[in-house]
Amino acid sequence: MSNYKEITTNGLWKNNPALVQLLGLCPLLAVTGSFVNALGLGMATMLVLIGSNVVVSLIRNAVSDAVKLPAFVMIIAAFTTCTELLMQAFTYELYQILGIFIPLIVTNCAILGRADAFASKNPILPSAVDGFMMALGFMLVLLAIGGIREIIGNGTLFADMHLIFGTGAESWKLELFGSNYVNFLVAVLPPGAFFVAGLLIAVKNMIDAQIQKRQAALKAKPVKGAKRVRTTGKIA
Amino acid sequence: MSLMRPSSPHTHSASSISSTSSVMRTVVLATLPGLIALTHFFGVGSILNLLLAIIFCLGFETLALKLRKKPVLFYLGDYSALVTAILLALAVPPYAPWWLIATGSFFAIVVAKHLYGGLGFNPFNPAMVGYVVLLISFPVEMTQWRIPAIEGLGYLPLLDSLNAIFAGAHLDGFTSATPLDAIKHNQGLTVEDLYATHSAFQSAKIAGTGWEWVNIGFLVGGLYLLYQKVFTWHAPVGMLAALFILPVFFYDGGSSASAGSPFFHLFSGATMLGAFFIITDPVTSATSTLGRLIYGAAIGALVFIIRVWGNYPDAVAFAVLLMNFAAPFIDYYTVPRTYGHERAQSALRKEDEH
Numbered sequence: 150m151s152n153y154k155e156i157t158t159n160g161l162w163k164n165n166p167a168l169v170q171l172l173g174l175c176p177l178l179a180v181t182g183s184f185v186n187a188l189g190l191g192m193a194t195m196l197v198l199i200g201s202n203v204v205v206s207l208i209r210n211a212v213s214d215a216v217k218l219p220a221f222v223m224i225i226a227a228f229t230t231c232t233e234l235l236m237q238a239f240t241y242e243l244y245q246i247l248g249i250f251i252p253l254i255v256t257n258c259a260i261l262g263r264a265d266a267f268a269s270k271n272p273i274l275p276s277a278v279d280g281f282m283m284a285l286g287f288m289l290v291l292l293a294i295g296g297i298r299e300i301i302g303n304g305t306l307f308a309d310m311h312l313i314f315g316t317g318a319e320s321w322k323l324e325l326f327g328s329n330y331v332n333f334l335v336a337v338l339p340p341g342a343f344f345v346a347g348l349l350i351a352v353k354n355m356i357d358a359q360i361q362k363r364q365a366a367l368k369a370k371p372v373k374g375a376k377r378v379r380t381t382g383k384i385a
Numbered sequence: 386m387s388l389m390r391p392s393s394p395h396t397h398s399a400s401s402i403s404s405t406s407s408v409m410r411t412v413v414l415a416t417l418p419g420l421i422a423l424t425h426f427f428g429v430g431s432i433l434n435l436l437l438a439i440i441f442c443l444g445f446e447t448l449a450l451k452l453r454k455k456p457v458l459f460y461l462g463d464y465s466a467l468v469t470a471i472l473l474a475l476a477v478p479p480y481a482p483w484w485l486i487a488t489g490s491f492f493a494i495v496v497a498k499h500l501y502g503g504l505g506f507n508p509f510n511p512a513m514v515g516y517v518v519l520l521i522s523f524p525v526e527m528t529q530w531r532i533p534a535i536e537g538l539g540y541l542p543l544l545d546s547l548n549a550i551f552a553g554a555h556l557d558g559f560t561s562a563t564p565l566d567a568i569k570h571n572q573g574l575t576v577e578d579l580y581a582t583h584s585a586f587q588s589a590k591i592a593g594t595g596w597e598w599v600n601i602g603f604l605v606g607g608l609y610l611l612y613q614k615v616f617t618w619h620a621p622v623g624m625l626a627a628l629f630i631l632p633v634f635f636y637d638g639g640s641s642a643s644a645g646s647p648f649f650h651l652f653s654g655a656t657m658l659g660a661f662f663i664i665t666d667p668v669t670s671a672t673s674t675l676g677r678l679i680y681g682a683a684i685g686a687l688v689f690i691i692r693v694w695g696n697y698p699d700a701v702a703f704a705v706l707l708m709n710f711a712a713p714f715i716d717y718y719t720v721p722r723t724y725g726h727e728r729a730q731s732a733l734r735k736e737d738e739h
Contacts, residue, residue, distance in 0.1 A: 329553075333488070335522040344496075 153278055160282025167290035167346075168353045172259035176250045177291060178342035182302070185309045187295025189243045191288030192313075193232045193251055195281070198260050200228040202280030205268040221264045222255070229254045243312040259287060294345045302337035304330030405504075408615055409464035412662065415606035415615075416471055419658060422602035423475065426533040426595030428540040430479025433550060435471060437483055441490035442470035449499035465504045469493050472512035472662060476655060476702070477519065478530045480541065480549040485526055489515035509709045510669045513702045520702065528698075529560045532584070533595035561585060564593025565654050565698040568645045576639035576646070592652035600657040607661025616665040619674045623681025624660045624688075625651060631689040644693040656688070659701035669709045676712075676719035684708045 166172045176194070180186045204224050212220045233251050236244040244251065254260070263283050268276040300306055304326040310318040324330075335341050423431040446466035450457045473489050493515030501507045520527045534540050541549070562570070567585045580586040585593050592600065611618060628650050635644040650656065655663075664670060664684055671680040684704045691700030722729040 331484075331523060331526070333522050334524075335518050338521060340518075340521075 153275070156275060156279050157282050160279065160284075160286045161289070162286070162353075165286040165290065165353075166259040166262075166283055167287050168350050170259065170262065172262055173257040173287060174346075176253065176257060177287075177294065178339065178346060180247055180250050181291055181295040181298055181342055181345075182337045183299045183309065184292065184295045184307055185243070185312055186246060187291040188288075189236075189240065189247055189313060190250060190254075191284070191291045193236065193247075194254055194257065194260070194287060195284035196232050196235075197225060197228040197254050197257075198263060198284040198287075199277055199280040200231075201225045201260055201264055202268040202276040203273055204228075205264040206271060206273045206276035209269045209271075217269065218261075218265070221261060221269075225260055225264065226255050240313055246312070259283065290349065293349060294342065297345050298336045298341050300325060301333050302335075302341060303332055405463045405465065409468050411610065411613055411615055412468050413464065413471060415610045416475065416603075416662065418605045419475065419599055419602035422595075422599040423479070426598065427479045427531050428534060429543060429546055430481075430531065430541070430550075431475070433546060434474040434477055434479060434481065434486060437486040437550075438470040438474035438477075438490055439467060441487050442466045442473070442494050445490055445494040446499075449495050453499065453503070455503070460504070463504065466494060469498070469512045469515075472658075473515050475658060476512065476516045478527065480531060480546055481526055481529075482553055483550050485519060485523060488522075489519045491515075492518040505668055507668060508712075510663060510666050510705055513663060513705045513709075516702045517706060520697070528566075530563050532561045563654070563698060564596055564649075565692065567593070568643075568649070569692070569698050571641065573641050575641055576643050591646075591648045593649075596654070597652040600652040603657035603661060607657060610661060610665075616667070617674060617677065619677035620664045620670060620681035620684075621660040623678040623683075624664055624685035625656075625681075627682040627685025628656060628689055631686060635693065644689075650689060650692070654692070654699035655701040659684070659688070659705065663701065663705055664708075669705075669712060671712045671715040671719065673716065673719045673721045675721070676715045679715055679719065680708055680712060683711065 160166075164170060167174075167177050173194070176190055180190045201221070201224050205221055208220070229252060232254070233244070236247075236251060263280060267279045271279070296306060299308065304324065306323045306325060307321040310321045314321075336345070420431060420435070443461065443466055446461060447457055450460050470490065473493055474486070477486060477489065493511040497509050497511040497514035498504065498507045501509075531541065562583075562585055564585045567579065567583045568576075571579050574582070587594050591597050607621065610616060611621075629647045632644055632647040632650050636646050637643040639646070645653075660681075664681055671677050684701075687704035687707055688700045691697060691703055695703075697703070720729050
């Protein structure tokens with residue numbers, strides 16, 4: 150499975166960790182109250198996922214099956230700690246907002262799942278690409294949910310982006326409905342995460358069903374020389 | 386040929402009161418006394434709420450049915466969307482902005498009902514889902530109850546009402562704490578003093594200006610439904626009994642820490658509306674009579690607990706949704722005895738026999 154195109158479509162669409170595997174739902178639902186939170190956690194997850202995939206792939210022939218899982222968890226924990234320290238150093242406010250969900254990246258099943266299902270069986274480069282694509286797929290869903298919830302819940306988009314991109318990003322904030330917008334709090338509260346995530350999954354399934362229908366219609370070309378079978382009327 | 390599959394109740398009789406549509410029509414009729422009381426004390430706002438809710442709920446129902454490719458007129462004719470609209474409108478404060486009702490109607494009809502498969506498949510009471518979404522999303526708009534007209538302040542003129550609903554004019558100066566708010570935030574006054582001094586209890590005998598009459602209105606409507614055998618007495622009696630017995634223990638002789646008298650809890654907030662119009666919903670409540678008794682009593686207990694120790698002044702909607710969750714669980718343990726068996730087959734044993 151070292152076909153990069155397949156790895157890409159798997160990560161972004163076919164086997165998307167958030168929409169298809171439904172892994173890592175805890176951070177997915179908990180921190181997507183705004184676009185900037187989603188981006189912060191998405192990038193942190195990406196760093197951990199690429200790092201762990203590469204290292205797991207490196208040691209894949211050195212660890213026995215018996216100690217495989219503990220070893221993977223140790224590697225993931227090490228990368229999570231690095232990410233946590235980095236965020237503490239460079240984006241301290243965001244680090245405080247995301248709080249417990251950064252250390253909890255260790256328990257994100259999407260990461261352990263990739264380590265076990267892909268990185269432990271493949272060479273370094275495909276593993277790194279797989280880590281990147283899976284994390285990108287995860288991050289895009291995070292961003293979609295975060296964006297939708299921020300728009301509906303606060304009437305804004307890209308608020309507080311300076312937490313990641315420095316003071317110049319303060320002006321990125323868009324007020325979409327003017328200042329009279331009454332915040333629709335349920336979107337920012339936990340139920341909103343379930344609503345939006347459910348809707349996104351439904352939309353993905355709808356698109357898949359459409360694609361399947363179209364492909365089936367294309368396949369069903371009549372074969373030349375085929376005869377219709379008579380099913381009604383008298384058979385002499 | 387595709388067969389129509391109408392949902393439960395599956396009784397078919399056009400003349401008597403048992404088909405879904407005639408049951409729903411009777412329920413609509415029975416809300417009238419309560420609606421009249423609401424309008425008498427809070428002005429025309431309740432009726433405007435009702436009109437808006439009916440327009441939005443029927444609109445969303447039509448849209449959802451169209452999208453699901455169902456026969457629109459057949460399903461509109463069961464009046465269930467109309468009942469949802471009325472219950473939502475009665476629960477939302479009068480003079481609420483129009484978009485509040487629109488959002489509530491959307492969540493009630495589209496999310497709580499049609500996303501789960503339509504009438505008969507919804508695990509939660511649609512009107513209460515709409516109400517709760519509004520309550521946690523727009524706490525300011527959802528807690529602005531106008532001062533009842535009895536306190537010297539007249540009705541809001543129609544033009545001002547329309548202004549408040551469609552142009553977002555604020556009612557701040559004309560709203561007041563409801564009796565439940567008053568007793569919740571009471572600090573240091575005995576119940577007797579509170580009744581004597583707080584505006585929410587002026588010229589009130591038991592449970593606050595206007596509110597006691599609104600509740601009596603819904604009680605009258607509920608008794609009419611009971612007389613018409615639209616539902617059995619079990620759920621309402623369970624809820625009202627729990628809501629009467631629990632305050633006896635916490636009334637505290639009317640001290641400043643009192644949780645309110647039993648009669649106060651029976652006749653304030655949404656007690657009677659909930660007891661007769663909401664928890665009696667055949668789809669989302671428990672099925673057997675014993676189950677309904679337990680279901681009602683648990684709702685009554687939850688209402689009291691959330692009213693006294695929770696963050697919100699009233700709790701009927703939260704209690705109903707929580708017990709909607711539990712209804713299948715209650716059904717599981719209250720399977721009634723079937724004809725021909727000596728005792729009830731327990732749900733657990735049936736599982737084992739297979």
